[in-house]
Amino acid sequence: MSAFIVLGAQWGDEGKGKMTDYLAESAEVVVRFQGGNNAGHTVEVEDKQYKLHLIPSGILYGDKLNIIGNGVVLDPKSLFEEIDYLEDLGVKVTPDNLMISDRAQVVMPYHRILDGVKEKSRGKNDIGTTGKGIGPCYTDKAERSGIRVCDLMHTDVFKEKLQKNIEIKNDIITKVYGGNTLDFNAVYNEYLGYSKKLKPFVKDISVEVFNDIKSGKKVLFEGAQGTFLDIDYGTYPYVTSSNTIAGGVCTGAGVGPTMITNIVGIAKAYTTRVGKGPFPTELFDKTGDWIREKGHEYGVTTGRARRCGWLDLVILKTSARVSGLTSFAVTKIDTLAGLEKVKICVGYKMGSKVIDYVPASLEDLAECEPIYEELDGWDESIENSRSYDELPENAKLYLKRIEELTHTKVSIVSVGPKRDQTIRVSEI
Numbered sequence: 001m002s003a004f005i006v007l008g009a010q011w012g013d014e015g016k017g018k019m020t021d022y023l024a025e026s027a028e029v030v031v032r033f034q035g036g037n038n039a040g041h042t043v044e045v046e047d048k049q050y051k052l053h054l055i056p057s058g059i060l061y062g063d064k065l066n067i068i069g070n071g072v073v074l075d076p077k078s079l080f081e082e083i084d085y086l087e088d089l090g091v092k093v094t095p096d097n098l099m100i101s102d103r104a105q106v107v108m109p110y111h112r113i114l115d116g117v118k119e120k121s122r123g124k125n126d127i128g129t130t131g132k133g134i135g136p137c138y139t140d141k142a143e144r145s146g147i148r149v150c151d152l153m154h155t156d157v158f159k160e161k162l163q164k165n166i167e168i169k170n171d172i173i174t175k176v177y178g179g180n181t182l183d184f185n186a187v188y189n190e191y192l193g194y195s196k197k198l199k200p201f202v203k204d205i206s207v208e209v210f211n212d213i214k215s216g217k218k219v220l221f222e223g224a225q226g227t228f229l230d231i232d233y234g235t236y237p238y239v240t241s242s243n244t245i246a247g248g249v250c251t252g253a254g255v256g257p258t259m260i261t262n263i264v265g266i267a268k269a270y271t272t273r274v275g276k277g278p279f280p281t282e283l284f285d286k287t288g289d290w291i292r293e294k295g296h297e298y299g300v301t302t303g304r305a306r307r308c309g310w311l312d313l314v315i316l317k318t319s320a321r322v323s324g325l326t327s328f329a330v331t332k333i334d335t336l337a338g339l340e341k342v343k344i345c346v347g348y349k350m351g352s353k354v355i356d357y358v359p360a361s362l363e364d365l366a367e368c369e370p371i372y373e374e375l376d377g378w379d380e381s382i383e384n385s386r387s388y389d390e391l392p393e394n395a396k397l398y399l400k401r402i403e404e405l406t407h408t409k410v411s412i413v414s415v416g417p418k419r420d421q422t423i424r425v426s427e428i
């Protein structure tokens, strides 16, 4: 029995798409369990680059089953655009290789509108969301007024729920935020079209995943976003609206925790963040700019420049704890080649105390000063290294320090965006 989780250990964009694709080679099933098309996962296979938002990164193999779990918020417009995009690139997406949970919440046009107007109304306190309607859709889920995929399959139920929702949302959009009303018939007809197209893909995915794991198939759960964007353990309120940590798999795919065998935290060799919110090791100098350019740190979903900083082991240690990581996969270590010195944050100084966890209060976190350890860098470019032994000694020392300070092994080292630019150090 094996069920692996791949999840982001920082603020997203750690290389989950690449690592999922790499690990999916030995899996039969790949499952997304939270988030929506706010995610932007890049996979490079041979000369082609693929950008995925909703569809699991196992889709590129053709013969893997890909599942969109109940914890995902599904924007059907975005889904069908992504299917068209993949088909244009020669990737087939059919009910044989894609399954969608009947319990997944549906992103509606009013969610996207509300995301925009709410952000605008926050002024300088905006979160910097992706604008995809993610927060408002999860709000409706928690408020119990959401529309689920199974509702779309029953047109009368859908009509009734939509009528109620549009009436209330139009009131909020116009009266609270001064926006424009949505037309019921236009939305209804648009989604009736999606309903027909979705039908062949829709299943009870918890049953499917359970049977797959029990029958000995390898199932890989692909996280979106990262630990510090988690609604509970992230830097609230500068987070996304779902549980990005390992626990999210249980609720987002209907899988019991005892079925999970390995949990890999994907950690970039430095830190990035897109959108607003605290980032203790952020660099505002030339080194930060150098990392951004060398690492092409621009968002896949929004194109925004990513904020860059040193590796923060307080972040990684916390991630290992809250998700019970069995190992780390360290990505983009090739990007750091050429720096004379590299720094890693080994603790925070908070007033007179030294701590190795992330405080809940943003006011306390703002007081935290990173304590750095400085290591010698390496000059040798390493994108062609294919074994641990081939890595420069100083890169190995850097990886060793991660293991020592987080008490978690590094099982995989990624030295470039392509499938084969990956070094397997040990079992995950």
Ligand code: GDP
Pocket (backbone or CB within 6 Å): 008, 012, 013, 014, 015, 016, 017, 018, 039, 040, 041, 042, 043, 044, 295, 300, 331, 332, 333, 334, 335, 414, 415, 416, 417
């Ligand atoms: P995700 O959201 O976690 O899947 O990550 P993104 O796709 O948003 O961003 C990661 C970027 O780094 C993508 O452009 C990947 O192709 C690229 N990438 C992944 N692993 C490596 C690596 O080890 N080295 C380099 N140079 N690029 C990588």
Ligand code: IMO
Pocket (backbone or CB within 6 Å): 008, 011, 012, 013, 014, 038, 039, 040, 041, 127, 128, 129, 130, 131, 132, 133, 134, 135, 223, 224, 225, 226, 229, 238, 239, 240, 241, 274, 275, 276, 300
């Ligand atoms: P992947 O899966 C990086 C960030 C947004 C914003 C916050 C809330 O590619 O790692 P939301 O639209 O979710 O309400 O925005 O979360 N964010 C991400 N940052 N990578 C992502 O996904 C992200 N998805 C959301 O920038 O700060």
Ligand code: MG
Pocket (backbone or CB within 6 Å): 012, 013, 014, 039, 040, 041, 042, 300
């Ligand atoms: Mg991304």
